[in-house]
Amino acid sequence: MNILELRQVSKAFGPKQVLDELNLVVPTGSIFGFVGENGAGKTTTMKLILGLEQKDQGEILIKGKPVAFGDNQTNQVTGYLPDVPEFYNYMTGKEYLTFCGEITGLSRTILRQKVPETLKLVGLSLDKKRIKSYSRGMKQRLGIAQALLNDPELLICDEPTSALDPSGRNEFLEILAGLKGRTTILFSTHILSDVERICDYVGILDQGNLTISGPLDELKRQYAKDQIEIQFSEKQNLRAFFKELDQLKEREQLSDYSYDPDKFLFKVNYVGSYEKLAEEIFRSFEATQLFPRVIKKIDPSLESIFLEVVQS
Ligand SMILES: Nc1ncnc2c1ncn2[C@@H]1O[C@H](COP(=O)(O)OP(=O)(O)OP(=O)(O)O)[C@@H](O)[C@H]1O
Missing domain, CATH: 3.30.70.100 (Alpha-Beta Plaits)
Known part of the structure; x- marks a missing residue:
């Protein structure tokens, strides 16, 4: 069973063809490493999956339902951690998550339980520390907490480790690896060692298409x-x-x-x-x-x- 499928998806910005009949299949339950060099089109692909960008051609299906540009229907099962998450820095982590939960329609009763639970899951405390004093790694963890708040079946992370130092990266990768079994993760990066550490599936994006894709073990044996x-x-x-x-x-x-x-x-x-x-x-x-x-x-x-x- 595949939670996400892209069929023949193309996208150009002016004369630049970024995706060229891209096919991508993400199996349910996998941690999928979406690998590509800078400018390969990873962020564009993720924005298309989230309906934040309009495709020129092709079909995108989440749990068999088509993704439409500007329509957030399929986003009910997705969580998204952008490459540079933005926060209200004057808030504490708890206040920020409560705020995010409220605007997505979660009740106060649910949030009273959910917010501390999610902060704990990503290794953040419930203290009064404001986000402005958070380290980069802590901000990234808060970003993933926000993406996890509505228990997404598909978590999409855009280059989540590229701005972190080695220990921040380690901590973050451990959190992602710990989510296996709870959600499917599509994780873009150009850091290959990160993919080797936690992913069981990998797809390599090059010249607008996936040059290879499949279980990491099999690809290693094959290539x-x-x-x-x-x-x-x-x-x-x-x-x-x-x-x-x-x-x-x-x-x-x-x-x-x-x-x-x-x-x-x-x-x-x-x-x-x-x-x-x-x-x-x-x-x-x-x-x-x-x-x-x-x-x-x-x-x-x-x-x-x-x-x-x-x-x-
Ligand atoms: N809104 C836009 N208008 C014009 N060109 C764009 C736009 N968004 C992306 N591009 C171009 O599309 C190409 C792919 O960009 P994208 O951000 O998807 O790549 P990426 O693989 O995520 O790269 P990086 O690792 O550097 O973030 C780049 O050449 C970029 O300049």
């Missing part, structure tokens, strides 16, 4: 290459080592390799057993008397998929 990095410490005559690698390539133990002359760094892609190839490589160090500063096994990562798919 990412097994790799060994070998770095020498200084410029030396590596001709003999190149020759060794070419021989290994002929024997099909490695599929290809690249060399970065500025870093004296070889990236060797292979299929099959790491141990077997590593043994051969160690043998070639011995044979050439060229010994590296670093040799390490690189596990398949979202970054390697991203680099392969987007930047190739």
Whole structure:
């Protein structure tokens, strides 16, 4: 079952085609990492899903119901955390959430229970601290509390971690991960390590369309290459080592390799057993008397998929 589907959605701003027949499917219950470089069209997609922007073409369905521009019908099941949430800084967190709840029609009785519960869920206290004295991380947590107030079935977060420092990011990611089972999360970002930490599904937006999309584990198996990095410490005559690698390539133990002359760094892609190839490589160090500063096994990562798919 999919909570959200975009079918052939296109959107241009003047001559700029931002989305070009975009298809996107978000399974119910997933934490979906919506990845793209700056300007790829992530915010535009989210605004279209929320009916805040008008599409040129295509269909957007939330729980099977079409999203219409300017109509908030489907927004009853969504919560939204914009990239830069705005607050009334003179209020306390409790006052702000109560205010948001009231304008969305929640009763005072419900809010008396709901506000402290939601603040607790995101790790904020009920103290008298005004929002103006909140850190960025606290503001982001208040933003997510506001988005969670009406128990959304789909939570949409636009680059929620990009302005946070490492500890703020950690805390925030933990909150998002803790929401699994409570709501589906569509989470846009260009920070791939954040996606690897908490997402089970991922879609990569490039040139107006999803280049790849699916369960993160499956994509890693399908796209990412097994790799060994070998770095020498200084410029030396590596001709003999190149020759060794070419021989290994002929024997099909490695599929290809690249060399970065500025870093004296070889990236060797292979299929099959790491141990077997590593043994051969160690043998070639011995044979050439060229010994590296670093040799390490690189596990398949979202970054390697991203680099392969987007930047190739
Ligand atoms: N209202 C608008 N009018 C004109 N161009 C726009 C408008 N909104 C977005 N764009 C353009 O559309 C493109 C995609 O923008 P969008 O904000 O959706 O990308 P993004 O992936 O969210 O980027 P970022 O990570 O930088 O936020 C950009 O080139 C942007 O300049």
